[in-house]
């Protein structure tokens with residue numbers, strides 16, 4: 419039994435999924451393309467990183483083998499393989515819920531690639547119910563670009579910026595001080611209510627600070643307002659069985675706070691790694707620590723920053739021995755991802771990819787587990803490990 423840790427490296431796909439073409443993502447490969455860019459010197463950045471991708475710990479745990487990269491001579495130290503997604507979307511909630519045993523069999527609502535993108539009736543309802551003077555944006559956009567374009571106007575008019583992406587999201591950017599953080603959260607709650615009938619997965623508060631287009635930066639006070647998973651996930655089963663679920667990073671938001679015992683937040687991957695170690699040091703036998711490492715996706719994948727993504731992977735890799743040292747007999751940790759976000763791919767959206775499944779721990783017997791037909795095999799395996807009822811979908815590989 420002991421404890422289980424699930425680490426989601428947000429967006430760290432390892433190759434185009436069999437159905438990638440249906441998503442316009444044929445040829446996407448987050449890991450493979452970062453690896454190639456590093457090898458050919460296209461991911462060098464002074465003061466940040468240089469040369470071939472250096473991931474000795476992930477390599478030892480089977481990353482290269484899982485990605486079908488036979489160029490690694492290392493025999494993995496843990497359980498290694500990959501998994502495809504059966505949920506219909508390539509978004510964060512779909513990926514996480516499927517990992518936790520609940521694939522998403524329905525279609526999310528999306529906003530069209532038109533300007534305005536939001537139905538006028540929806541905007542009217544949000545404006546009326548919140549008392550804001552109107553909205554800016556109303557289109558598909560990258561979050562960092564739209565605050566540069568419209569941030570100053572937002573400050574001058576008091577109107578928040580509403581935008582969307584290829585995900586099922588309505589995002590609201592507003593200045594933390596001028597507009598107010600609590601007011602932004604309240605506005606998101608109003609918006610959440612009004613997008614429910616449209617089947618929108620998330621409303622996301624995107625607060626920023628700064629006083630001009632050049633200096634606007636988003637803060638760590640982002641908050642996601644998700645619809646709850648359609649069925650009880652692994653996390654809820656764990657809580658029902660009397661276990662403590664330690665949710666690190668934006669995990670709790672992604673699961674709409676269902677099946678969460680405690681929340682540990684952190685600003686950036688390294689702070690999140692610290693919080694994960696803290697949770698593990700406090701976790702009892704039978705507990706689950708569920709961590710989302712958001713930087714890979716939010717700061718590097720969507721921004722198509724290959725060198726940044728590579729450096730973030732290297733920094734993560736360098737800390738894995740700390741996790742291994744903190745594990746006790748009987749513990750298992752699984753490193754995986756929720757979708758891809760290939761930083762060399764066109765656009766700025768997620769990419770439909772298979773993900774790595776790397777399980778390790780003091781007593782975990784190394785073995786290949788092949789290509790799993792659903793991310794839910796991860797949840798089923800963790801349920802088996804912890805001795806709790808699986809959420810339904812998936813087969814244990816342990």
Ligand SMILES: O=P(O)(O)O[C@H]1O[C@H](CO)[C@@H](O)[C@H]1O
Pocket residue numbers: 510559560561562582583584585587589622624716720
């Ligand atoms: O461009 P930003 O605001 O980072 O948005 C990204 O973050 C959203 C939620 O993760 C996605 O829908 C994606 O578009």
Ligand SMILES: [Mn+2]
Pocket residue numbers: 428429509510513715756757
């Ligand atoms: Mn994600």
Ligand SMILES: [Mn+2]
Pocket residue numbers: 510715716720759768
């Ligand atoms: Mn994303």
